[in-house]
Amino acid sequence: xxxxxEFPHPAVATDIAVFTLIAGDLSLLLIKRxxxxxxxxxxxxxxxxxxxxxxxxxAHRELKEETGVDAELLFHFANFSxxxxxxxxxVVSIAYLALLRFDLITLKAGSDAADARWFPLASLPNLAFDxxxxxxxxxxxxRERLGDLAILFALLPQSFTLTAMQDAYDAVAGAPIxxxxxxxxxxxxxxxxxxxxxxxxxxxxxxxxxxKQPS
Amino acid sequence: xxxxxEFPHPAVATDIAVFTLIAGDLSLLLIKRxxxxxxxxxxxxxxxxxxxxxxxxxAHRELKEETGVDAELLFHFANFSxxxxxxxxxVVSIAYLALLRFDLITLKAGSDAADARWFPLASLPNLAFDxxxxxxxxxxxxRERLGDLAILFALLPQSFTLTAMQDAYDAVAGAPIxxxxxxxxxxxxxxxxxxxxxxxxxxxxxxxxxxKQPS
DNA sequence: GCATGTTTGTGTATTGACGACACTATGTAA
DNA sequence: TTACATAGTGTCGTCAATACACAAACATGC
Numbered sequence: 001x002x003x004x005x006e007f008p009h010p011a012v013a014t015d016i017a018v019f020t021l022i023a024g025d026l027s028l029l030l031i032k033r034x035x036x037x038x039x040x041x042x043x044x045x046x047x048x049x050x051x052x053x054x055x056x057x058x059a060h061r062e063l064k065e066e067t068g069v070d071a072e073l074l075f076h077f078a079n080f081s082x083x084x085x086x087x088x089x090x091v092v093s094i095a096y097l098a099l100l101r102f103d104l105i106t107l108k109a110g111s112d113a114a115d116a117r118w119f120p121l122a123s124l125p126n127l128a129f130d131x132x133x134x135x136x137x138x139x140x141x142x143r144e145r146l147g148d149l150a151i152l153f154a155l156l157p158q159s160f161t162l163t164a165m166q167d168a169y170d171a172v173a174g175a176p177i178x179x180x181x182x183x184x185x186x187x188x189x190x191x192x193x194x195x196x197x198x199x200x201x202x203x204x205x206x207x208x209x210x211x212k213q214p215s
Numbered sequence: 216x217x218x219x220x221e222f223p224h225p226a227v228a229t230d231i232a233v234f235t236l237i238a239g240d241l242s243l244l245l246i247k248r249x250x251x252x253x254x255x256x257x258x259x260x261x262x263x264x265x266x267x268x269x270x271x272x273x274a275h276r277e278l279k280e281e282t283g284v285d286a287e288l289l290f291h292f293a294n295f296s297x298x299x300x301x302x303x304x305x306v307v308s309i310a311y312l313a314l315l316r317f318d319l320i321t322l323k324a325g326s327d328a329a330d331a332r333w334f335p336l337a338s339l340p341n342l343a344f345d346x347x348x349x350x351x352x353x354x355x356x357x358r359e360r361l362g363d364l365a366i367l368f369a370l371l372p373q374s375f376t377l378t379a380m381q382d383a384y385d386a387v388a389g390a391p392i393x394x395x396x397x398x399x400x401x402x403x404x405x406x407x408x409x410x411x412x413x414x415x416x417x418x419x420x421x422x423x424x425x426x427k428q429p430s
Numbered sequence: 431g432c433a434t435g436t437t438t439g440t441g442t443a444t445t446g447a448c449g450a451c452a453c454t455a456t457g458t459a460a
Numbered sequence: 461t462t463a464c465a466t467a468g469t470g471t472c473g474t475c476a477a478t479a480c481a482c483a484a485a486c487a488t489g490c
Contacts, residue, residue: 007266202467396479418437
């Protein structure tokens with residue numbers, strides 16, 4: 001690594017693909033841009049790296065500023081660094097993926113955000129910058145990681161029925177999984193424990209489970 | 216993302232963990248630092264992002280400057296961004312992993328590098344900055360990706376014996392695999408094709424194979 | 431040319447993971 | 461009490477992964 005760095009430094013920002021489950025649909029949090037460029041377009045939440053924080057902290061901070069919650073599940077998945085991806089100045093984007101329960105949060109429009117909304121993944125609007133590409137990679141990454149069923153807990157309340165857990169799986173995977181096979185895997189892996197309580201609804205009650213902490 | 220960026224921008228650099236196979240040992244390319252900080256210490260090759268290139272291009276360029284070759288296998292695997300990881304200035308490191316044949320390259324010490332050498336992974340010297348952590352994560356990532364045996368081709372000549380391919384596997388995995396099982400997987404996956412030629416050595420000749428391009 | 435040494439090359443059996451597949455049980459509501 | 465909707469449950473076949481041992485081929489040295 002050379003001593004001297006003859007070039008201007010790029011800005012470094014985190015962009016966060018925040019997913020949640022709304023009425024059975026995997027949905028993405030988007031911010032309406034309040035100024036140029038792409039004024040009025042929708043974009044991923046995110047923001048610039050501050051001097052005293054690392055990238056993970058930056059992503060956590062930005063997400064908290066936007067949603068008010070500390071995400072259970074938030075991790076880096078790719079970088080986006082085309083020189084002209086932002087017309088104003090060079091910005092290297094460090095992309096993060098988050099999962100959280102939408103009902104825990106209250107969306108706050110930031111200083112430059114005109115609006116904030118959840119969009120079902122199947123009906124996203126046009127996105128600013130290269131954010132569509134970022135989202136595509138995020139969805140791919142999310143599905144790859146679904147082999148670890150524990151990520152579903154980030155989308156579920158503390159106690160939940162196995163049907164709810166499977167609905168979450170189906171929504172993330174984008175395709176349904178067999179009920180008996182799903183339950184077998186969940187039980188064999190020791191992911192959940194019975195709370196002893198039952199859900200009550202319009203039909204047969206279901207057992208309520210909670211996450212079993214790995215021992 | 217705010218319009219204005221009130222903070223000084225960090226420098227952005229790629230650091231590259233370059234692995235090769237030397238005499239059966241998985242080995243890592245290190246550069247001896249020619250100036251402070253950590254003068255005389257060994258460090259990963261890498262360098263700062265130029266204005267007209269993205270991060271992948273930066274990694275390719277730096278690797279080529281250092282080794283003279285375009286790596287077959289070069290990919291991003293993690294970011295390192297602790298605010299104080301470089302005592303001179305803030306540097307965000309985008310870490311890449313490369314595999315290549317050491318016999319194809321001639322090491323060139325760069326302007327600020329006093330020396331460049333291959334070190335067997337089992338006997339690395341102390342490293343500058345947080346490069347030891349980067350290397351640890353790189354090795355873990357490399358072993359995770361070994362499920363894809365095709366990465367081994369980056370370490371092998373155009374034609375090779377299956378024993379050589381397995382030796383490469385064993386070196387990367389850090390543990391031996393059963394010979395018959397290894398061959399079964401390689402053949403069943405259709406990774407190689409017979410060249411029709413034989414190696415000649417001190418003992419029974421072995422069939423030479425080449426990589427079969429996925430059709 | 432024969433014996434020795436070293437490496438090549440080959441098949442089967444066990445186990446566990448994954449996926450396909452259908453019916454009964456239990457509650458609510460009309 | 462009947463109809464309806466959802467909860468809950470087991471088996472079988474296939475494939476992937478692993479463990480495991482011996483004969484064949486060539487080089488070398490005597």
